[in-house]
Each structure stands twice: as structure tokens, then as C-alpha cells.
Amino acid sequence: MNDTYKHSEVTESDTTLNAILDLIVEGTWDWNGETGHVTRSPGWYRMLGHEVGIFQENVFTWENIIHPDDYKRVMAHFEQYITGQSTQYLIEYRCKKSDGSYLWIIDRAKIQAYKADGTVARMIGAHHNIHNKKLAEDEVCKLNKLLQQDNMSLDNLIKINAKELENKNQELEEKIREVDLLSNIDLLTNIANRRSFEKELKKEVLRSRRYNHPLSLAIFDIDLFKNVNDTYGHKIGDDILQKLCKLVSANIRELDFFARWGGEEFVLIFPELTVKKALIATEKLRTLISQFEIEPGLYITCSFGVTECTDKDTIEALFQRIDKSLYQAKSNGRNRIESL
Numbered sequence: 001m002n003d004t005y006k007h008s009e010v011t012e013s014d015t016t017l018n019a020i021l022d023l024i025v026e027g028t029w030d031w032n033g034e035t036g037h038v039t040r041s042p043g044w045y046r047m048l049g050h051e052v053g054i055f056q057e058n059v060f061t062w063e064n065i066i067h068p069d070d071y072k073r074v075m076a077h078f079e080q081y082i083t084g085q086s087t088q089y090l091i092e093y094r095c096k097k098s099d100g101s102y103l104w105i106i107d108r109a110k111i112q113a114y115k116a117d118g119t120v121a122r123m124i125g126a127h128h129n130i131h132n133k134k135l136a137e138d139e140v141c142k143l144n145k146l147l148q149q150d151n152m153s154l155d156n157l158i159k160i161n162a163k164e165l166e167n168k169n170q171e172l173e174e175k176i177r178e179v180d181l182l183s184n185i186d187l188l189t190n191i192a193n194r195r196s197f198e199k200e201l202k203k204e205v206l207r208s209r210r211y212n213h214p215l216s217l218a219i220f221d222i223d224l225f226k227n228v229n230d231t232y233g234h235k236i237g238d239d240i241l242q243k244l245c246k247l248v249s250a251n252i253r254e255l256d257f258f259a260r261w262g263g264e265e266f267v268l269i270f271p272e273l274t275v276k277k278a279l280i281a282t283e284k285l286r287t288l289i290s291q292f293e294i295e296p297g298l299y300i301t302c303s304f305g306v307t308e309c310t311d312k313d314t315i316e317a318l319f320q321r322i323d324k325s326l327y328q329a330k331s332n333g334r335n336r337i338e339s340l
């Protein structure tokens with residue numbers, strides 16, 4: 001038994017084919033080159049939002065709905081195909097809808113028959129709605145452009161950020177230096193503090209040993225400073241400490257290291273000086289201080305302990321010795337220097 005499906009008549013097969021085409025493509029068109037007649041499927045009208053069959057069935061209907069910006073391109077492509085300059089007719093363009101907006105479609109067509117003179121006798125085509133796909137492509141295109149711009153600005157941003165970071169780092173380094181400086185400086189007198197002194201002393205002890213150079217150390221303390229505070233007040237006491245530091249700083253060598261040990265006690269490192277020379281230097285200071293009118297009508301004196309660092313000295317041993325010599329200077333009557 002032959003079970004192949006057959007249409008009983010040609011018209012029936014035409015109806016079936018048209019129904020299938022209407023289902024699988026939005027719009028088909030069939031152009032008769034002899035008469036200029038164009039048959040368009042119901043889907044073609046529906047796709048553009050028109051009532052089926054409202055347009056004249058000729059080529060001008062099609063030409064009139066092509067977007068003006070696409071018109072020349074479409075015509076050129078059509079011309080190339082029907083004149084045999086290109087082998088296929090396949091083109092994307094916009095068609096005007098009933099509401100005046102434009103719909104992106106893809107138009108595919110094939111010549112079905114030629115006239116005796118070689119011109120087209122029949123051409124069948126299909127319009128397919130690609131609007132959403134086209135919009136999505138446009139979006140991607142826009143995004144790509146934006147991305148490129150963004151990449152550039154991102155690049156710039158990175159550069160700007162790097163510069164800002166560099167500035168911040170510089171600021172931070174300055175702050176660290178500042179903090180480091182502050183942590184090494186006595187805030188009242190602006191000279192080195194005990195912490196900084198201890199570091200410096202260790203360094204100088206090592207240096208004197210390495211080069212076998214002398215190194216001396218002095219400590220001095222304001223005599224009876226409690227009386228000054230009690231008589232003139234703590235504020236004047238502070239001013240006196242500041243003035244004393246300025247005086248001493250201005251009368252020591254660049255090489256010498258001057259620090260506040262704490263309270264009204266100060267220390268001096270004399271690199272390259274033997275105890276003999278250190279005694280001369282401290283004597284100069286003692287005299288200067290005692291002759292300096294630190295406040296109107298007020299003079300102060302200081303007691304000094306001096307010692308020289310030996311090969312075997314530990315830092316603690318050094319301190320014990322100058323402390324002891326200062327104690328001796330105090331107990332021997334103040335405003336004097338003792339050395340051990």
C-alpha cells in the first residue's frame with residue numbers, strides 16, 4: 001500500500017503550503033516580474049500591525065515601508081541580486097509598522113523564474129522579524145563601546161588612584177617620621193628624650209669601641225629646683241627648663257648629644273672626648289648656667305656628674321657611675337662637677 005501523503009489538487013497543495021509558510025515565517029511575498037503583482041501573506045501584514053490585504057499588491061508598497069536610512073542599501077542589494085551581480089538576496093533592514101515605528105526584519109528571497117530576455121519573471125521571499133535580536137545586538141554594541149570607554153577611564157582611574165595612593169603614602173611616611181621624631185623628642189623642651197638618648201648612647205658606645213675613640217658622658221640636674229617651682233610656680237619652672245635647654249644646646253658642639261633624662265635632669269654624650277676634655281666642656285656649661293639670668297633677677301645652678309666610657313663598661317655600669325658622681329656633686333655642695 002502506498003501511504004505517501006498527496007494533495008488531491010494543485011490548489012489544495014497551494015493552500016497547504018501557504019498555511020505552513022504562514023506558520024513558520026512572519027511574512028512571505030511573491031513577486032511576479034511580468035505583471036508587477038506582489039502577493040503578500042497574512043503574516044506579512046500581521047507582522048507590521050496592519051489589517052490583512054489593506055495595501056496595494058505591488059512593489060511600491062514594499063518600497064514605501066522601508067526605513068529611509070536603509071532604503072538605498074536595500075535597493076542596491078536587490079538590484080545586485082536581480083542583475084546577477086550577487087548570488088543571494090539576504091538583507092536586514094527596518095520596515096515601517098502601522099504605529100509609525102520601525103521593525104527590524106531579515107528579508108530572504110530567491111528568483112524562481114526568468115523571462116526570455118533574462119530578467120526576473122518570479123521571485124519569492126520571506127520577511128522574518130529580527131527586531132529583538134537586533135536591539136540586543138545594538139545594546140551589546142553600545143555596551144562594548146561603553147566598556148571600551150570605561151576601560152580607558154578605568155585605566156585613568158587606576159593611574160589617578162595610584163597617584164593618590166603615592167601621595168597618601170608620602171603623607172603617611174611624613175606622619176611616621178613626625179611620630180618617630182615626636183617619640184624621640186621631649187615635648188616641653190624640644191630636645192631629645194630619654195628613649196632617644198638611650199639609642200644614641202648604645203650607638204656611640206659601639207662606635208667608640210670600633211674606632212677606639214674616647215667617649216664621655218655627663219648628667220646634670222638643676223639645684224634646688226623644687227624651691228624655684230614653689231616660689232615662682234610650675235609655669236615659670238617650665239619656662240626655666242626651656243631656657244636652660246636653649247642655653248645648653250647653643251653651647252655644645254654639633255657632635256654632642258643633649259637629652260632630657262626626666263624632670264629637671266639632663267644628659268650629655270660627648271663623642272671623641274676624654275673625661276678631661278668633658279670636664280672642661282661641662283665646666284664651661286656650669287659657669288654659663290650659673291651666670292645666666294634665666295628669669296628677671298633669677299639665677300639657677302646645676303650639679304654635674306661626668307664619666308668616661310671604658311672598654312669594659314656596660315650601659316648600666318656607665319649609668320651607675322655618672323649617677324654616683326652627680327650624687328657626689330650634690331652632696332659636696334651643688335653647683336659643681338664630680339667625675340668617677
Ligand SMILES: Nc1nc2c(ncn2[C@@H]2O[C@H](COP(=O)(O)OP(=O)(O)OP(=O)(O)O)[C@@H](O)[C@H]2O)c(=O)[nH]1
Binds near residue numbers: 222234
Ligand atoms: N616646672 C617643672 N618642674 C619640674 C618638672 N619636672 C620636675 N620638676 C620639678 O623638679 C623638682 C625636683 O625636686 P627635687 O627632686 O626635690 O630636687 P631639687 O629640688 O632640684 O633639689 P636637688 O636636686 O637636691 O638640688 C620638683 O619640684 C619637680 O616638681 C617639669 O617638667 N616642670
